[in-house]
Amino acid sequence: MHPAPSVIIFTTLSGLGFGLLFFLGLGMPEVTGWVAFVFFLIAYVLAVGGLLASTFHLGHPERAWKAFTQWRSSWLSREGWCAVIALVLMGLFAIGSVFMGERWSLLGWLGALFSLATVFTTSMIYTQLKTIPRWNMKLTPAMFLSFSLAGGALMAGQTSVALPLLLIAALVQILYWRQGDKALASSGTDLGTATGLGQRGSVRAFEPPHTGTNYLLREFVHVVGRKHAEKLRIISFLLAFALPVLFIAIPLEGIALKHLLALLAVVSHLAGVAASRWLFFAQAEHVVGLYYGSDKE
Protein backbone atom coordinates (compact mmCIF):
# COMPACT_ATOMS: atom_id res chain seq x y z
CA MET A 1 0.00 0.00 0.00
CA HIS A 2 1.08 3.55 -0.65
CA PRO A 3 2.40 4.92 2.65
CA ALA A 4 0.52 8.23 2.49
CA PRO A 5 1.82 10.74 5.07
CA SER A 6 -1.76 11.69 6.03
CA VAL A 7 -2.66 8.20 7.28
CA ILE A 8 0.68 7.67 8.99
CA ILE A 9 0.40 10.99 10.84
CA PHE A 10 -3.23 10.25 11.65
CA THR A 11 -2.78 6.77 13.10
CA THR A 12 0.41 7.71 14.96
CA LEU A 13 -0.73 10.97 16.56
CA SER A 14 -4.34 10.00 17.22
CA GLY A 15 -3.25 6.69 18.69
CA LEU A 16 -1.03 8.51 21.18
CA GLY A 17 -3.57 11.25 21.85
CA PHE A 18 -6.42 8.87 22.64
CA GLY A 19 -4.02 6.73 24.67
CA LEU A 20 -3.22 9.78 26.81
CA LEU A 21 -6.91 10.65 27.10
CA PHE A 22 -7.56 7.09 28.30
CA PHE A 23 -5.18 7.52 31.25
CA LEU A 24 -6.37 11.05 32.00
CA GLY A 25 -9.94 9.74 32.11
CA LEU A 26 -8.92 7.08 34.59
CA GLY A 27 -7.31 9.74 36.77
CA MET A 28 -3.76 8.62 36.10
CA PRO A 29 -2.43 11.16 36.98
CA GLU A 30 -5.12 12.87 39.01
CA VAL A 31 -4.55 16.43 37.89
CA THR A 32 -6.46 19.69 38.23
CA GLY A 33 -5.93 23.31 37.26
CA TRP A 34 -3.00 24.35 35.10
CA VAL A 35 -1.33 20.96 35.12
CA ALA A 36 -4.55 19.37 33.90
CA PHE A 37 -4.84 22.08 31.25
CA VAL A 38 -1.43 21.23 29.81
CA PHE A 39 -2.12 17.50 29.83
CA PHE A 40 -5.48 17.89 28.11
CA LEU A 41 -4.07 20.37 25.62
CA ILE A 42 -1.38 17.92 24.54
CA ALA A 43 -3.89 15.07 24.28
CA TYR A 44 -6.32 17.14 22.20
CA VAL A 45 -3.63 18.50 19.89
CA LEU A 46 -2.50 14.96 19.15
CA ALA A 47 -5.95 13.37 18.83
CA VAL A 48 -7.61 16.16 16.87
CA GLY A 49 -4.49 16.94 14.83
CA GLY A 50 -4.35 13.32 13.73
CA LEU A 51 -8.04 13.28 12.83
CA LEU A 52 -7.63 16.46 10.79
CA ALA A 53 -4.63 15.00 8.98
CA SER A 54 -6.77 12.02 7.98
CA THR A 55 -9.18 14.29 6.14
CA PHE A 56 -6.36 15.55 3.89
CA HIS A 57 -6.48 12.45 1.74
CA LEU A 58 -10.22 12.79 1.09
CA GLY A 59 -11.37 13.81 -2.37
CA HIS A 60 -14.20 15.84 -0.82
CA PRO A 61 -13.40 16.84 2.79
CA GLU A 62 -16.37 19.24 2.81
CA ARG A 63 -18.73 16.26 2.79
CA ALA A 64 -16.90 14.47 5.62
CA TRP A 65 -19.95 14.81 7.90
CA LYS A 66 -21.74 12.28 5.71
CA ALA A 67 -19.35 9.67 7.08
CA PHE A 68 -21.41 9.62 10.30
CA THR A 69 -24.40 8.06 8.60
CA GLN A 70 -23.36 4.43 8.04
CA TRP A 71 -22.31 3.29 11.52
CA ARG A 72 -24.40 0.14 11.13
CA SER A 73 -22.04 -1.39 8.58
CA SER A 74 -18.92 0.74 8.23
CA TRP A 75 -15.95 0.75 10.64
CA LEU A 76 -14.86 4.12 9.26
CA SER A 77 -18.22 5.56 10.23
CA ARG A 78 -18.05 3.95 13.68
CA GLU A 79 -14.61 5.42 14.16
CA GLY A 80 -16.02 8.87 13.46
CA TRP A 81 -18.70 8.40 16.11
CA CYS A 82 -16.36 7.00 18.74
CA ALA A 83 -13.90 9.84 18.18
CA VAL A 84 -16.54 12.54 18.53
CA ILE A 85 -18.13 10.93 21.60
CA ALA A 86 -14.72 10.44 23.24
CA LEU A 87 -13.69 14.04 22.54
CA VAL A 88 -16.97 15.47 23.87
CA LEU A 89 -16.97 13.34 27.03
CA MET A 90 -13.33 14.04 27.76
CA GLY A 91 -13.88 17.72 26.96
CA LEU A 92 -16.54 17.95 29.67
CA PHE A 93 -14.33 15.99 32.01
CA ALA A 94 -11.46 18.38 31.25
CA ILE A 95 -13.63 21.41 32.04
CA GLY A 96 -14.34 19.88 35.44
CA SER A 97 -10.68 19.18 36.17
CA VAL A 98 -9.20 22.38 34.80
CA PHE A 99 -11.70 25.04 35.82
CA MET A 100 -13.58 23.61 38.78
CA GLY A 101 -11.01 21.39 40.35
CA GLU A 102 -13.53 18.56 40.26
CA ARG A 103 -13.09 14.99 39.08
CA TRP A 104 -16.29 13.64 37.59
CA SER A 105 -15.03 10.10 37.61
CA LEU A 106 -17.97 8.45 35.82
CA LEU A 107 -17.52 10.87 32.94
CA GLY A 108 -13.79 10.15 32.97
CA TRP A 109 -14.31 6.39 32.80
CA LEU A 110 -16.77 6.70 29.94
CA GLY A 111 -14.40 9.04 28.11
CA ALA A 112 -11.56 6.57 28.66
CA LEU A 113 -13.71 3.77 27.28
CA PHE A 114 -14.60 5.67 24.13
CA SER A 115 -10.99 6.79 23.67
CA LEU A 116 -9.94 3.17 23.57
CA ALA A 117 -12.91 2.32 21.35
CA THR A 118 -11.72 4.97 18.89
CA VAL A 119 -8.33 3.30 18.59
CA PHE A 120 -10.02 -0.08 18.21
CA THR A 121 -12.35 1.14 15.45
CA THR A 122 -9.39 2.72 13.63
CA SER A 123 -7.60 -0.61 13.70
CA MET A 124 -10.71 -2.40 12.44
CA ILE A 125 -10.78 -0.23 9.30
CA TYR A 126 -7.58 -1.99 8.32
CA THR A 127 -8.23 -5.37 9.93
CA GLN A 128 -11.51 -5.91 8.07
CA LEU A 129 -9.82 -5.86 4.65
CA LYS A 130 -9.45 -9.41 3.35
CA THR A 131 -7.76 -7.93 0.32
CA ILE A 132 -4.70 -7.10 2.43
CA PRO A 133 -3.72 -10.32 4.25
CA ARG A 134 -1.04 -8.57 6.30
CA TRP A 135 -3.72 -6.41 7.92
CA ASN A 136 -6.46 -9.03 8.05
CA MET A 137 -5.13 -10.51 11.32
CA LYS A 138 -6.20 -10.38 14.98
CA LEU A 139 -2.78 -8.97 15.76
CA THR A 140 -3.62 -5.72 13.97
CA PRO A 141 -6.06 -4.43 16.62
CA ALA A 142 -3.75 -5.87 19.29
CA MET A 143 -0.93 -3.79 17.86
CA PHE A 144 -2.92 -0.56 17.61
CA LEU A 145 -4.30 -0.93 21.13
CA SER A 146 -1.04 -1.95 22.78
CA PHE A 147 0.84 0.89 21.07
CA SER A 148 -1.77 3.41 22.10
CA LEU A 149 -1.82 2.25 25.72
CA ALA A 150 1.96 2.13 26.02
CA GLY A 151 2.35 5.57 24.44
CA GLY A 152 -0.49 6.98 26.54
CA ALA A 153 1.01 5.71 29.78
CA LEU A 154 4.40 7.09 28.80
CA MET A 155 2.94 10.53 28.09
CA ALA A 156 0.85 10.48 31.23
CA GLY A 157 4.04 9.90 33.21
CA GLN A 158 2.79 6.58 34.60
CA THR A 159 6.22 4.98 34.65
CA SER A 160 5.26 1.84 36.54
CA VAL A 161 2.42 1.11 34.10
CA ALA A 162 4.30 2.27 31.03
CA LEU A 163 7.14 -0.18 31.56
CA PRO A 164 5.09 -3.40 31.29
CA LEU A 165 2.87 -1.86 28.57
CA LEU A 166 5.92 -1.00 26.47
CA LEU A 167 7.20 -4.54 26.83
CA ILE A 168 3.80 -5.95 25.81
CA ALA A 169 3.62 -3.63 22.79
CA ALA A 170 7.15 -4.65 21.80
CA LEU A 171 6.16 -8.31 21.94
CA VAL A 172 3.01 -7.70 19.90
CA GLN A 173 5.11 -5.83 17.33
CA ILE A 174 7.47 -8.76 16.92
CA LEU A 175 4.60 -11.24 16.62
CA TYR A 176 2.87 -8.96 14.11
CA TRP A 177 5.93 -8.80 11.89
CA ARG A 178 6.48 -12.57 12.09
CA GLN A 179 2.89 -13.48 11.24
CA GLY A 180 2.54 -10.65 8.73
CA ASP A 181 5.50 -11.87 6.68
CA LYS A 182 3.66 -15.15 6.10
CA ALA A 183 0.18 -13.68 5.70
CA LEU A 184 -0.03 -13.34 1.92
CA ALA A 185 1.46 -16.76 1.24
CA SER A 186 -0.88 -18.47 3.70
CA SER A 187 -3.97 -16.58 2.51
CA GLY A 188 -4.34 -19.02 -0.40
CA THR A 189 -4.70 -16.19 -2.90
CA ASP A 190 -2.29 -16.07 -5.82
CA LEU A 191 -2.37 -15.24 -9.51
CA GLY A 192 -3.86 -18.69 -10.08
CA THR A 193 -7.00 -17.99 -8.02
CA ALA A 194 -7.10 -14.36 -9.17
CA THR A 195 -7.41 -15.41 -12.80
CA GLY A 196 -9.09 -18.76 -12.18
CA LEU A 197 -6.44 -20.24 -14.47
CA GLY A 198 -4.23 -21.75 -11.75
CA GLN A 199 -5.36 -25.33 -12.28
CA ARG A 200 -4.14 -25.32 -15.89
CA GLY A 201 -0.54 -24.59 -15.10
CA SER A 202 1.64 -21.80 -13.82
CA VAL A 203 0.24 -18.35 -14.58
CA ARG A 204 2.45 -15.40 -15.39
CA ALA A 205 1.46 -11.79 -16.01
CA PHE A 206 2.40 -11.36 -19.65
CA GLU A 207 1.29 -7.87 -20.50
CA PRO A 208 -0.25 -5.15 -18.31
CA PRO A 209 -3.43 -3.43 -19.52
CA HIS A 210 -1.62 -0.18 -20.30
CA THR A 211 1.89 1.13 -20.70
CA GLY A 212 1.63 3.87 -18.08
CA THR A 213 0.63 3.75 -14.46
CA ASN A 214 -2.81 4.09 -12.90
CA TYR A 215 -4.65 4.75 -9.63
CA LEU A 216 -4.50 1.08 -8.62
CA LEU A 217 -0.75 0.83 -9.05
CA ARG A 218 -0.11 4.12 -7.28
CA GLU A 219 -2.39 3.27 -4.38
CA PHE A 220 -1.85 -0.46 -3.89
CA VAL A 221 1.41 -1.60 -5.37
CA HIS A 222 4.29 -0.27 -3.31
CA VAL A 223 7.47 -2.26 -3.19
CA VAL A 224 9.94 -1.92 -0.32
CA GLY A 225 13.27 -3.63 -0.59
CA ARG A 226 13.58 -6.41 1.97
CA LYS A 227 16.96 -5.19 3.27
CA HIS A 228 15.65 -1.66 3.56
CA ALA A 229 12.61 -2.88 5.53
CA GLU A 230 14.73 -5.02 7.86
CA LYS A 231 16.86 -2.02 8.77
CA LEU A 232 13.85 0.18 9.32
CA ARG A 233 12.28 -2.46 11.55
CA ILE A 234 15.32 -2.49 13.80
CA ILE A 235 15.43 1.32 13.95
CA SER A 236 11.72 1.55 14.69
CA PHE A 237 11.94 -1.12 17.38
CA LEU A 238 14.86 0.58 19.11
CA LEU A 239 13.18 3.99 19.03
CA ALA A 240 9.67 2.88 19.96
CA PHE A 241 10.49 0.43 22.74
CA ALA A 242 14.13 -0.19 23.66
CA LEU A 243 15.19 3.41 24.22
CA PRO A 244 12.03 4.53 26.07
CA VAL A 245 12.29 1.52 28.40
CA LEU A 246 15.91 2.40 29.05
CA PHE A 247 15.12 6.08 29.64
CA ILE A 248 12.40 5.46 32.19
CA ALA A 249 14.06 2.52 33.88
CA ILE A 250 17.32 4.36 34.74
CA PRO A 251 17.18 5.18 38.46
CA LEU A 252 17.99 8.86 38.66
CA GLU A 253 18.07 11.59 41.25
CA GLY A 254 16.75 15.05 40.46
CA ILE A 255 13.36 16.00 39.10
CA ALA A 256 14.71 17.99 36.14
CA LEU A 257 16.80 15.13 34.87
CA LYS A 258 13.87 12.75 35.25
CA HIS A 259 11.65 15.05 33.26
CA LEU A 260 14.25 15.40 30.55
CA LEU A 261 14.57 11.64 30.20
CA ALA A 262 10.78 11.24 30.20
CA LEU A 263 10.58 13.75 27.38
CA LEU A 264 13.28 11.90 25.45
CA ALA A 265 11.38 8.65 25.99
CA VAL A 266 8.20 10.19 24.54
CA VAL A 267 9.94 11.70 21.51
CA SER A 268 11.80 8.49 20.78
CA HIS A 269 8.63 6.44 21.14
CA LEU A 270 6.73 8.77 18.80
CA ALA A 271 9.43 8.51 16.12
CA GLY A 272 9.58 4.74 16.46
CA VAL A 273 5.81 4.32 16.18
CA ALA A 274 5.77 6.56 13.10
CA ALA A 275 8.44 4.37 11.48
CA SER A 276 6.49 1.26 12.38
CA ARG A 277 3.35 2.77 10.82
CA TRP A 278 5.25 3.62 7.66
CA LEU A 279 6.17 -0.05 7.42
CA PHE A 280 2.59 -1.06 8.27
CA PHE A 281 1.43 0.63 5.08
CA ALA A 282 4.45 0.24 2.82
CA GLN A 283 4.83 -3.48 3.40
CA ALA A 284 1.12 -4.33 3.11
CA GLU A 285 0.48 -6.27 -0.08
CA HIS A 286 -2.92 -5.75 -1.70
CA VAL A 287 -4.06 -8.79 -3.71
CA VAL A 288 -4.86 -6.58 -6.70
CA GLY A 289 -1.10 -6.37 -7.20
CA LEU A 290 -1.21 -10.01 -8.28
CA TYR A 291 -3.08 -9.02 -11.45
CA TYR A 292 -0.13 -6.78 -12.26
CA GLY A 293 2.46 -9.47 -11.62
CA SER A 294 3.54 -8.26 -8.17
CA ASP A 295 4.23 -11.89 -7.13
CA LYS A 296 7.49 -11.60 -9.08
CA GLU A 297 9.07 -9.42 -6.44
Next chain:
Amino acid sequence: MTQLPTSTDRKMGLVIDLDTCVGCHACVISCKGWNTENYGAPLSDQDAYGADPSGTFLNRVHSYEVLPTESPAQLIHFPKSCLHCEDAPCVTVCPTGASYKRVEDGIVLVNESDCIGCGLCAWSCPYGAREMDMAEGVMKKCTLCVDRIYNENLPEVDRVPSCVRTCPAGARHFGDLGDPESDVSKLVAERDGMDLMPEMGTKPVNKYLPPRPKDQIEDQIDILAPLLAPVAEEPKGFLGWLDKTLEKL
Protein backbone atom coordinates in the same frame (compact mmCIF):
# COMPACT_ATOMS: atom_id res chain seq x y z
CA MET B 1 -27.36 2.71 2.11
CA THR B 2 -24.27 0.65 2.72
CA GLN B 3 -26.01 -2.35 4.13
CA LEU B 4 -26.31 -4.99 1.46
CA PRO B 5 -29.75 -6.20 0.40
CA THR B 6 -30.33 -9.79 1.55
CA SER B 7 -31.33 -10.69 -1.99
CA THR B 8 -31.90 -8.92 -5.28
CA ASP B 9 -34.77 -9.45 -7.70
CA ARG B 10 -32.40 -10.03 -10.57
CA LYS B 11 -28.64 -10.47 -10.82
CA MET B 12 -27.64 -8.58 -13.92
CA GLY B 13 -24.06 -9.16 -14.93
CA LEU B 14 -21.53 -10.11 -17.55
CA VAL B 15 -20.18 -13.42 -18.74
CA ILE B 16 -16.71 -13.07 -20.23
CA ASP B 17 -15.38 -15.75 -22.51
CA LEU B 18 -11.63 -16.15 -22.05
CA ASP B 19 -11.59 -18.57 -24.97
CA THR B 20 -12.88 -16.01 -27.42
CA CYS B 21 -11.36 -12.74 -26.25
CA VAL B 22 -8.68 -11.64 -28.69
CA GLY B 23 -7.28 -8.87 -26.51
CA CYS B 24 -8.12 -6.04 -28.89
CA HIS B 25 -9.10 -3.60 -26.07
CA ALA B 26 -12.14 -2.40 -28.04
CA CYS B 27 -14.31 -2.83 -24.92
CA VAL B 28 -11.89 -0.65 -22.95
CA ILE B 29 -12.20 2.17 -25.44
CA SER B 30 -15.96 1.94 -25.92
CA CYS B 31 -16.45 1.82 -22.13
CA LYS B 32 -14.37 4.95 -21.67
CA GLY B 33 -16.15 6.64 -24.56
CA TRP B 34 -19.64 5.94 -23.28
CA ASN B 35 -19.00 6.50 -19.61
CA THR B 36 -16.98 9.66 -19.88
CA GLU B 37 -19.99 11.52 -21.23
CA ASN B 38 -22.90 9.87 -19.47
CA TYR B 39 -23.56 8.66 -15.90
CA GLY B 40 -21.74 10.82 -13.33
CA ALA B 41 -18.44 12.64 -13.54
CA PRO B 42 -16.33 12.23 -16.71
CA LEU B 43 -13.46 9.74 -16.69
CA SER B 44 -10.55 12.15 -16.59
CA ASP B 45 -7.03 11.71 -17.89
CA GLN B 46 -3.94 13.28 -16.42
CA ASP B 47 -1.02 14.32 -18.59
CA ALA B 48 -2.76 12.59 -21.49
CA TYR B 49 -0.29 13.76 -24.14
CA GLY B 50 2.72 14.11 -21.86
CA ALA B 51 5.47 11.85 -20.68
CA ASP B 52 3.51 10.15 -17.89
CA PRO B 53 -0.09 9.67 -18.99
CA SER B 54 -2.67 8.01 -16.76
CA GLY B 55 -6.42 8.11 -16.42
CA THR B 56 -9.59 6.59 -15.06
CA PHE B 57 -10.86 3.41 -16.71
CA LEU B 58 -13.72 1.15 -15.64
CA ASN B 59 -12.57 -1.81 -17.67
CA ARG B 60 -9.04 -2.96 -18.39
CA VAL B 61 -7.69 -5.92 -20.34
CA HIS B 62 -4.72 -7.84 -18.94
CA SER B 63 -2.87 -10.66 -20.71
CA TYR B 64 -1.56 -13.76 -18.97
CA GLU B 65 0.61 -16.64 -20.02
CA VAL B 66 -0.37 -20.07 -18.77
CA LEU B 67 2.25 -22.77 -18.87
CA PRO B 68 0.69 -26.22 -18.54
CA THR B 69 3.12 -29.03 -17.69
CA GLU B 70 2.12 -31.26 -20.61
CA SER B 71 1.22 -28.88 -23.42
CA PRO B 72 2.51 -25.68 -25.02
CA ALA B 73 2.15 -22.26 -23.39
CA GLN B 74 -1.11 -20.39 -23.89
CA LEU B 75 -1.74 -16.66 -24.01
CA ILE B 76 -5.00 -15.58 -22.41
CA HIS B 77 -6.46 -12.11 -22.65
CA PHE B 78 -8.30 -11.13 -19.55
CA PRO B 79 -10.80 -8.25 -19.43
CA LYS B 80 -11.59 -7.09 -15.91
CA SER B 81 -14.25 -4.72 -14.59
CA CYS B 82 -16.59 -4.65 -11.59
CA LEU B 83 -18.09 -8.10 -10.98
CA HIS B 84 -21.15 -6.67 -9.16
CA CYS B 85 -20.53 -9.01 -6.22
CA GLU B 86 -23.45 -10.32 -4.18
CA ASP B 87 -21.43 -9.91 -1.01
CA ALA B 88 -19.76 -6.70 -2.07
CA PRO B 89 -17.23 -5.55 0.55
CA CYS B 90 -16.95 -2.20 -1.25
CA VAL B 91 -20.54 -1.42 -0.22
CA THR B 92 -20.34 -2.29 3.47
CA VAL B 93 -17.08 -0.43 4.13
CA CYS B 94 -18.41 2.85 2.71
CA PRO B 95 -18.92 5.34 5.56
CA THR B 96 -21.24 7.69 3.69
CA GLY B 97 -23.76 5.42 2.01
CA ALA B 98 -22.50 6.55 -1.39
CA SER B 99 -21.79 2.96 -2.44
CA TYR B 100 -24.85 0.79 -2.74
CA LYS B 101 -26.22 -2.33 -4.37
CA ARG B 102 -29.57 -2.05 -6.09
CA VAL B 103 -32.35 -4.37 -4.96
CA GLU B 104 -34.02 -4.50 -8.37
CA ASP B 105 -31.10 -5.72 -10.46
CA GLY B 106 -28.08 -6.15 -8.17
CA ILE B 107 -26.03 -3.43 -9.86
CA VAL B 108 -23.41 -1.86 -7.57
CA LEU B 109 -23.27 1.92 -7.97
CA VAL B 110 -21.71 5.02 -6.42
CA ASN B 111 -23.83 8.04 -5.66
CA GLU B 112 -21.19 10.60 -6.52
CA SER B 113 -22.77 13.49 -4.65
CA ASP B 114 -22.39 11.55 -1.38
CA CYS B 115 -18.91 10.16 -2.02
CA ILE B 116 -16.17 11.83 0.07
CA GLY B 117 -13.41 10.16 -1.91
CA CYS B 118 -11.91 8.29 1.02
CA GLY B 119 -10.92 5.40 -1.23
CA LEU B 120 -11.78 2.71 1.30
CA CYS B 121 -14.08 0.89 -1.14
CA ALA B 122 -11.23 0.56 -3.64
CA TRP B 123 -9.08 -0.85 -0.83
CA SER B 124 -11.71 -3.48 -0.11
CA CYS B 125 -12.21 -4.63 -3.71
CA PRO B 126 -9.99 -7.62 -4.53
CA TYR B 127 -10.33 -7.10 -8.27
CA GLY B 128 -9.16 -3.53 -8.70
CA ALA B 129 -12.55 -2.60 -10.11
CA ARG B 130 -12.77 0.86 -8.55
CA GLU B 131 -10.66 3.83 -9.46
CA MET B 132 -10.64 7.25 -7.87
CA ASP B 133 -11.04 9.99 -10.44
CA MET B 134 -8.15 12.38 -9.93
CA ALA B 135 -9.97 15.41 -11.35
CA GLU B 136 -13.28 14.90 -9.57
CA GLY B 137 -12.13 13.29 -6.31
CA VAL B 138 -14.91 10.71 -6.39
CA MET B 139 -14.91 6.96 -6.88
CA LYS B 140 -15.67 5.62 -10.35
CA LYS B 141 -16.67 2.11 -11.25
CA CYS B 142 -18.54 0.07 -13.86
CA THR B 143 -22.26 0.87 -13.78
CA LEU B 144 -23.13 -2.01 -16.10
CA CYS B 145 -24.16 0.90 -18.35
CA VAL B 146 -27.23 1.46 -16.23
CA ASP B 147 -27.97 4.41 -18.51
CA ARG B 148 -28.10 2.18 -21.61
CA ILE B 149 -29.72 -1.07 -20.56
CA TYR B 150 -33.08 0.51 -19.65
CA ASN B 151 -32.83 3.42 -22.08
CA GLU B 152 -35.90 3.46 -24.30
CA ASN B 153 -34.39 6.20 -26.47
CA LEU B 154 -31.88 3.70 -27.78
CA PRO B 155 -32.69 1.03 -30.37
CA GLU B 156 -33.25 -2.27 -28.60
CA VAL B 157 -30.06 -3.80 -29.92
CA ASP B 158 -28.08 -1.09 -28.11
CA ARG B 159 -29.68 -1.69 -24.71
CA VAL B 160 -26.71 -3.69 -23.45
CA PRO B 161 -23.49 -2.47 -21.82
CA SER B 162 -21.24 -0.64 -24.23
CA CYS B 163 -18.45 -3.24 -23.93
CA VAL B 164 -20.84 -6.06 -24.84
CA ARG B 165 -22.18 -4.14 -27.83
CA THR B 166 -18.68 -3.37 -29.07
CA CYS B 167 -16.78 -6.64 -28.62
CA PRO B 168 -15.93 -7.78 -32.15
CA ALA B 169 -15.22 -11.33 -31.01
CA GLY B 170 -18.49 -11.85 -29.17
CA ALA B 171 -16.55 -12.60 -25.99
CA ARG B 172 -18.85 -10.61 -23.69
CA HIS B 173 -22.41 -11.57 -22.77
CA PHE B 174 -24.94 -9.69 -20.67
CA GLY B 175 -27.99 -10.99 -18.86
CA ASP B 176 -29.68 -12.08 -15.64
CA LEU B 177 -27.45 -14.56 -13.85
CA GLY B 178 -30.09 -15.04 -11.17
CA ASP B 179 -32.44 -16.71 -13.65
CA PRO B 180 -31.26 -20.27 -14.38
CA GLU B 181 -33.20 -20.22 -17.67
CA SER B 182 -31.46 -17.14 -19.08
CA ASP B 183 -29.02 -17.51 -21.96
CA VAL B 184 -26.10 -16.34 -19.83
CA SER B 185 -26.91 -18.83 -17.06
CA LYS B 186 -27.10 -21.66 -19.58
CA LEU B 187 -23.79 -20.57 -21.05
CA VAL B 188 -22.19 -20.58 -17.61
CA ALA B 189 -23.58 -24.05 -16.87
CA GLU B 190 -22.43 -25.46 -20.20
CA ARG B 191 -18.93 -24.00 -20.12
CA ASP B 192 -18.21 -24.34 -16.38
CA GLY B 193 -18.17 -20.61 -15.76
CA MET B 194 -16.01 -19.66 -12.80
CA ASP B 195 -15.59 -17.04 -10.06
CA LEU B 196 -12.42 -15.00 -9.61
CA MET B 197 -10.82 -15.35 -6.15
CA PRO B 198 -13.74 -17.33 -4.67
CA GLU B 199 -11.78 -17.47 -1.39
CA MET B 200 -12.47 -13.76 -0.85
CA GLY B 201 -16.12 -14.58 -0.24
CA THR B 202 -17.39 -11.77 -2.46
CA LYS B 203 -19.68 -14.03 -4.53
CA PRO B 204 -19.16 -12.24 -7.84
CA VAL B 205 -22.15 -12.13 -10.19
CA ASN B 206 -19.96 -11.82 -13.31
CA LYS B 207 -18.59 -15.15 -14.48
CA TYR B 208 -15.58 -16.08 -16.58
CA LEU B 209 -15.68 -18.91 -19.11
CA PRO B 210 -12.36 -20.76 -19.03
CA PRO B 211 -10.44 -21.27 -22.28
CA ARG B 212 -11.39 -24.52 -24.00
CA PRO B 213 -8.68 -27.19 -23.92
CA LYS B 214 -6.39 -26.89 -26.92
CA ASP B 215 -5.94 -29.76 -29.39
CA GLN B 216 -2.93 -31.95 -28.71
CA ILE B 217 -0.56 -32.75 -31.56
CA GLU B 218 -0.53 -36.50 -30.72
CA ASP B 219 -4.26 -36.86 -31.08
CA GLN B 220 -4.49 -35.10 -34.41
CA ILE B 221 -6.00 -36.88 -37.37
CA ASP B 222 -4.00 -35.74 -40.35
CA ILE B 223 -5.81 -36.47 -43.62
CA LEU B 224 -2.61 -36.00 -45.63
CA ALA B 225 -0.64 -38.46 -43.52
CA PRO B 226 -1.22 -41.57 -45.70
CA LEU B 227 0.05 -39.72 -48.80
CA LEU B 228 3.17 -38.45 -47.12
CA ALA B 229 4.18 -41.60 -45.29
CA PRO B 230 7.44 -43.18 -46.49
CA VAL B 231 6.60 -45.79 -49.15
CA ALA B 232 9.07 -48.48 -48.25
CA GLU B 233 10.99 -48.81 -44.99
CA GLU B 234 13.10 -51.80 -46.15
CA PRO B 235 14.48 -51.83 -49.69
CA LYS B 236 13.20 -54.80 -51.66
CA GLY B 237 14.15 -56.55 -54.97
CA PHE B 238 17.38 -55.56 -56.68
CA LEU B 239 18.02 -52.71 -54.29
CA GLY B 240 17.48 -55.02 -51.35
CA TRP B 241 19.95 -57.53 -52.79
CA LEU B 242 22.50 -54.74 -53.43
CA ASP B 243 22.04 -53.43 -49.89
CA LYS B 244 22.62 -56.83 -48.35
CA THR B 245 25.56 -57.63 -50.58
CA LEU B 246 27.26 -54.33 -49.88
CA GLU B 247 26.75 -54.83 -46.17
CA LYS B 248 28.49 -58.21 -46.33
CA LEU B 249 31.61 -56.80 -47.98
